[in-house]
Amino acid sequence: MPLNMLLPRLGQGALQTLSRPTSLAGMAAGRFKARATPFMSALANKRYSSTQPDAADVERLRKLRNIGISAHIDSGKTTLTERILYYTGRIKSIHEVRGKDNVGATMDWMELEREKGITIQSAATYAQWGETNLNIIDTPGHVDFTIEVERALRVLDGAVLVLCSVSGVQSQTITVDRQMRRYNVPRISFINKMDRAGANPQRIIEQIRNKLKIPAAALQVPIGAEDAFEGVVDILKMKAVYNRGERGEDVVLEEIPAHLVEKVKEAREELVATLAEVDDEIGELFIEEKEPTEQQLRDAVRRATIARKFSPVMMGSAIKDKGIQPLLDGVISYLPTPVEVKNTMLDIDNNEQVMDVVPYSNQPFVGLAFKLEEGKYGQLTYIRVYQGKLEKGQFAYHVKTGKKVKISRLVRMHSNSMEDVDSVGAGEICALFGIDCASGDTFTDGSVNCSMSTMFVPDSVISLSLTPKDKNSPNFSKALNRFQKEDPTFRVHVDSESKQTIISGMGELHLDIYVERMRREYGVDCITGKPQVAFRETATCRSEFAYTHKKQSGGAGQFGRVQGYIEPIDPEEHAETPHEFVNNVVGGNIPTQYIPACEKGFYDGLHEGFMVGHPIVGVRMVLKDGAAHSVDSSELAFRLAGFYAFREAFKASNPRVLEPVMTVEVSAPIEFQGSVLGSVNKRKGIIVDTDTQEDYCVVTAEVPLNNMFGYSTELRSATQGKGEFSMEYKRHSPVLPNVQEDMVKEYQKKLAEKK
Missing domain, CATH: 3.30.230.10 (Ribosomal Protein S5; domain 2)
Known part of the structure; x- marks a missing residue:
């Protein structure tokens, strides 16, 4: 259950419920959704249906995909995106996340991202594959930066869920799956790292079915595995697909290797049987024992994927440049166009009736600001245009404030570089300069008074005090204000008693990154206090x-x-x-x-x-x-x-004191399993599950957040640096009676000292 549901509705302060919507739509979505009938929706949409969409606009939308790359940390999202950009011609050479050339991946443009080898901020880009235009957002995998995934999935039409061929479905994979379901985002599952020792795609497919509770079946069969991974067999085309050339840029189709023919037939039968359960047309053919054609299968996969009843599974190795082009073909074949996704908004002038968004450029403009970034030219606002057209020089109305703003500059983003454009049509993602707004605000052209629902914002679980070494620095408050505006999960308040500045966030890494950014970007060195847990x-x-x-x-x-x-x-x-x-x-x-x-x-x-x-x-x-x-x-x-x-x-x-309990997933070589279990028990964790995968063990436990400080250092020393772990908020649970007694005594002592 989300932490925000446990928080009181308060006034000002860091403990304020900050999961509240930032637009009128978000406040009203749940309240008015049930009231809307098809008749009311049709009545509300009457003024939008008078103009037929332009044929060129329909064709443009047919050749447009908005996709996100999402996964658990260290599954290879950024590496995969780097290959996509290379094969689509957006970049001329490939650089690795932690490459020896000190350049780093294109989408990890922040200095901190390249140093740590992780994605901190989601980065947007666009590319072209064949005749189809792709808007791509590469998202972080670490749970501390989950808001970046949240707001990306809010505005995307489809996603690629990347899974490691060894680790499979991990804790953050389940979180991403929940976010995709929240915003009704269809997905293709891509099993990456097929060259890794212990790769087992069939086990990962079973995990997708059992842990993520979505029917899934492979569209490909791997040719070899681990060091011998050579390519894949396309089950629909019944052809072997190999990547040749220096960086795998040449895709070659050949006959299926003889030793794989039977395995491919079995995989095709499994695909047909899985589709028969979720698609009526294939179901009828299955009952009649007729063999579906390639096109019938392709159409069925598309229908079931868009309806979110099925996830096609593809596989490859991004680091070895294998299987990426077939994935791009799959994105175009199976993920929806903006027209095939139903989006709704609330008509403020008509008792906030739920209306369908009409995703064509000849309709009144409606757009949603989903991400803010402070650049050298001022605030950069990322906008998804849901309806109508946005043109340079036109005026847009901020629905929340009613203010009219002029669109002075319109750009498409490619990581941290940009390209100026004169206009952007419905279904596109772009960025604006000089617009004062918050994440989740709606803009229109003024002819309609409608609002989109905003994204879900989880509440913070950890706080620490922050004191600048130079107390007269004006950049301290400037930095905090900017970070709060950019990231809704980063909160700041001043403690009324101690007068200390308290920052709150999603985890230790989250807050450490902002303290480090404050030093690098604003020249403000800070002293941090002991992290504080959000007790209740x-x-x-x-x-x-x-x-x-x-x-x-x-x-x-x-x-x-x-x-x-x-x-x-x-x-x-x-x-x-x-x-x-x-x-x-x-x-x-x-x-x-x-x-x-x-x-x-x-x-x-x-x-x-x-x-x-x-x-x-x-x-x-x-x-x-x-x-x-x-x-x-x-x-x-x-x-x-x-x-x-x-x-x-x-x-x-x-009364009882409640503390946040985290789901902790620890992965380490099998020889360290005893040490891992001991370290979790020492921190009063409850072991929920243990899983052994080849030479690795995965331990899932529920541990109080207050006991997890410093665990990364302990785990590294206990596993010779080979162990890793991830945490995610689970729920608030009562603390032990003796701990509660100590906390009450300490609080009473503090009160007595103040008197």
Whole structure:
């Protein structure tokens, strides 16, 4: 369950619920989606259907694909993208992620990315394969930068899910799969690293079916494996595909090697049987025991993939320049055009009715800003044009603010370089300069008042204090403001008591990267404090309250009496409203104008818990009765009454402290399995699963985040530098009683010191 569902709805501060939508559409999407009927949708769309799309525009959209490259960390996404750019002619030579020539991969343009050998920011580019134009976004694999994957998948029509031929489906693969499902993104699965020792594509296909719960079947059979990997056999064409030439640029089709003929026939039968379960046409042929033609199979794979009922599986080795061109052919053959993807928006002028986006250039312009970047020329805003056309020199309207902005410069991105263009049609991805907006904002041409739904933003799980060495540097706040604007998962607030600047993010690496970027890009050296975990407090049983707030010190006094109870609620069952205030007052004992004040008092109490000072989650407050005074009662009196009543009831509800628990996946050589299990147990982890793959073991465990600090160093020393691990937030769970007791004592001690 997402962490944001456990957070209270607060005012300002780092613990504020920041998964809230940044556009009106996001707030209304769930509320109004159920109300929209086909009739209402058709009525709302009436003004858009009067003009037939231009034939040239239809042809342009037919030859357009918007795809993302997504995977678990170190599966070879950036290496794969580098080959795609090379074979499509976008770059003249290939450079590796950690190459000896010190150039680095094209899409990893940041200095930090090239040093660490990881992708930190998603990078957009465009290329052409045959007659088809490709907009490609290469996304990070590390869970700390999951927002980059989130916003990329929000605006893409299809994706390539890259899996390692040995490791297969890993923790972040499951997260990416969940994100693809959230935005209804069809995918091709590409099994990479077929040259690696222990490569087993059939086992990976089984993992896709069992762990990701999506029907999948191979479209290719590998010719050899590990060091002997030579190419693939195309099951549909029934031809062997080899890459020749210095960098595999020459694709050669030959007859299937004799020793693979039977294996290819079996794989084709498996493909037909899998498609028969998800596609009616192949299902009928299967029942009638008729052999489908190549074109029938190709059409069925496309239909089932676009309907997200099936994932075709292709394979190759990006580092060895094998299998990339067939993958590009598969992207064009099986992933949808912008016209084949249904997108919706909300008509603000028509009671926010759900409308279908009409993805043609002759319609009113509607676009979504999905990523911000600070460049040397100012803020760079990435926009997906969903409907209509965006032209240089035209005016666009910012739906959220109603401001009119002029499009002074329009560019297409190629990593960190750009190409100026005069216009961009529907379905395209481009970037603008000089636009002041937030990630997830909608722009129109002013003729329509519609808003797109925005992307989901997970909440932070870790915080640390940050102090600049030069306290007079103006760049400190400038850097923090820029990073917050660019990355919705990076939050900053000033602690009201210690006056320290607190930064919050998705993990240690996430925050380390921003501290390092602050030093390099802004020349600000900072001292960081000990990382702090996002603990929570909750009630565990029902607790009654009857509280009277009265104050008389001459003149008008304060009086407010409230009576009722609080009870725990399951945040998973009440995901939309993890906290609830229920008004059951009858007879007017509390005047109606004071009920909102009681509710405010309840939410004031949620802001900072009474045990260890962390926010309170999963509580319902039911107000049953009360009393008011004709002169002394006021909103303030009832707000304070609600706050103190909740505080007393909460203390009597057997409260517990909750801590974030992470799903930790550790991969290491089999000889270190005992050391890995021991290190996880030492950190109070619960082993969920262990899997042995050839000479590697994979241990999956649930470990409290507070116990994971410094684990990377311990794992490296225990496995001679060969082990690696990844973490992902799972849920909040109660801490051990002795730990809670120590935390409460420490908090009380801090309070006593301040007095």
